[in-house]
Amino acid sequence: MTVINVIIVGSGPAGIGIATLLHQTNIDYAILEKKEIGNSFSEWPENMEMITPSFPSNAFGQMDLNSICEATSPAFSFKKEHLTGKEYAQYLSWVANYFEINVRSNTEVKKVYKKEGGWIIETSQDLFFCRYLIWAAGEFLNPQINNILGAEHCLHSSQIKYPSKVKDGEFVVIGGYESGVQMAYDLIKGNKNVTLVNPFKVDDMETSDPSRILSPYTYSKYSQMKKSEQYTEVLGEVVAVTNDNDRFQVLLQDGATIETDNIPICATGFSLVSEPIEEFILYREDGSPILNEETDEFIDQQNIYLSGPSVRHDNHIFCFIYKFRQRFGVIVEDILKKEECSEEDLSYLVNKWKRAGLYLSDLSCCGDECVC
Ligand SMILES: Cc1cc2nc3c(=O)[nH]c(=O)nc-3n(C[C@H](O)[C@H](O)[C@H](O)COP(=O)(O)OP(=O)(O)OC[C@H]3O[C@@H](n4cnc5c(N)ncnc54)[C@H](O)[C@@H]3O)c2cc1C
Numbered sequence: 448m449t450v451i452n453v454i455i456v457g458s459g460p461a462g463i464g465i466a467t468l469l470h471q472t473n474i475d476y477a478i479l480e481k482k483e484i485g486n487s488f489s490e491w492p493e494n495m496e497m498i499t500p501s502f503p504s505n506a507f508g509q510m511d512l513n514s515i516c517e518a519t520s521p522a523f524s525f526k527k528e529h530l531t532g533k534e535y536a537q538y539l540s541w542v543a544n545y546f547e548i549n550v551r552s553n554t555e556v557k558k559v560y561k562k563e564g565g566w567i568i569e570t571s572q573d574l575f576f577c578r579y580l581i582w583a584a585g586e587f588l589n590p591q592i593n594n595i596l597g598a599e600h601c602l603h604s605s606q607i608k609y610p611s612k613v614k615d616g617e618f619v620v621i622g623g624y625e626s627g628v629q630m631a632y633d634l635i636k637g638n639k640n641v642t643l644v645n646p647f648k649v650d651d652m653e654t655s656d657p658s659r660i661l662s663p664y665t666y667s668k669y670s671q672m673k674k675s676e677q678y679t680e681v682l683g684e685v686v687a688v689t690n691d692n693d694r695f696q697v698l699l700q701d702g703a704t705i706e707t708d709n710i711p712i713c714a715t716g717f718s719l720v721s722e723p724i725e726e727f728i729l730y731r732e733d734g735s736p737i738l739n740e741e742t743d744e745f746i747d748q749q750n751i752y753l754s755g756p757s758v759r760h761d762n763h764i765f766c767f768i769y770k771f772r773q774r775f776g777v778i779v780e781d782i783l784k785k786e787e788c789s790e791e792d793l794s795y796l797v798n799k800w801k802r803a804g805l806y807l808s809d810l811s812c813c814g815d816e817c818v819c
Pocket of ligand 1: 456458459479480482483484485486487488497498499554555556557583584585586587626717720723754756766767768769
């Protein structure tokens with residue numbers, strides 16, 4: 448059994464980002480990655496780009512929205528604002544190579560067991576033992592089609608890697624958030640007819656938080672798409688999908704039915720990849736894990752932390768990189784305290800991470816709307 452003090456599961460932005468902070472300490476760590484660095488991003492559909500724009504603002508004390516560590520900027524590296532999944536995966540690899548982050552690729556975590564003083568981790572390769580476990584397995588590999596009867600008659604949007612290459616005809620896209628609008632937009636660009644079934648009116652959302660409304664980037668695509676004659680929007684909630692006589696029937700809560708020749712596409716979101724650690728998680732009503740607000744440990748557990756887009760505290764949703772990276776420092780600080788790091792070293796590191804936007808402990812100031 449390989450013994451390592453800290454094990455991080457997953458080499459996406461959360462895993463690699465936390466590792467760059469651990470790299471600044473003398474704590475030994477390793478990342479276990481199911482496939483290769485940035486695997487989720489490599490799996491993104493062909494036309495999908497980051498919706499959060501990148502801009503090289505580091506020299507003025509503001510990190511690029513998509514950076515995961517100081518002094519790096521995907522915008523600067525790629526000379527563009529909206530990176531594709533493959534480009535972002537490349538950025539993560541460059542960061543990992545530069546810091547010589549210890550990533551064990553092709554090592555899938557199958558099951559985690561609690562053991563006196565730490566965690567036993569069973570993988571597709573070896574057994575590991577660690578004192579601290581940081582779960583950064585993301586959401587992309589766990590697409591969700593919840594609350595729709597007959598979900599087996601649908602495809603999830605993440606399964607359609609090449610929207611421009613699907614056969615001609617009419618398509619029904621279920622869900623009008625980022626992925627749904629992107630999918631409908633790509634299909635219309637490929638000259639298909641699309642009906643988007645949306646449970647809410649896009650323009651009715653009164654908040655500035657892009658975790659709750661369409662990002663400006665996707666909204667501009669939505670505005671263009673709305674002008675197309677090939678686009679229809681239906682306000683309503685899908686309750687069931689059936690498949691009769693080679694046609695699909697999409698049934699809405701208000702009793703209406705939409706018929707289509709092509710398999711309906713559900714852009715109904717993702718949730719935390721959690722199977723190997725399921726027994727250690729308690730959930731909030733909204734389905735996200737309950738976490739210790741001070742450390743991001745799973746509630747009622749110790750030394751098992753969550754990093755990434757599933758982090759929630761009260762009404763705060765940390766689903767974007769520029770949000771969840773602010774909790775990297777909180778996790779590593781807790782580990783350093785438990786490892787009896789000196790006050791002086793701890794305060795030096797925490798101040799450094801705070802300045803960089805990689806440490807946010809006081810959540811009372813988050814969530815206020817801007818006045819404009
Ligand atoms: C379609 C989509 C578009 C998005 N666009 C943006 C955007 O533009 N900007 C933004 O800020 N955020 C965006 N997000 C939010 C997004 O979830 C995060 O930005 C990011 O992918 C989350 O990073 P992560 O490191 O937590 O997870 P991931 O990037 O998903 O990385 C998780 C890693 O864990 C590995 N893994 C999973 N299970 C195991 C296992 N059992 N054992 C070992 N390894 C495992 C995976 O292979 C993967 O490499 C988007 C999300 C989605 C789903």
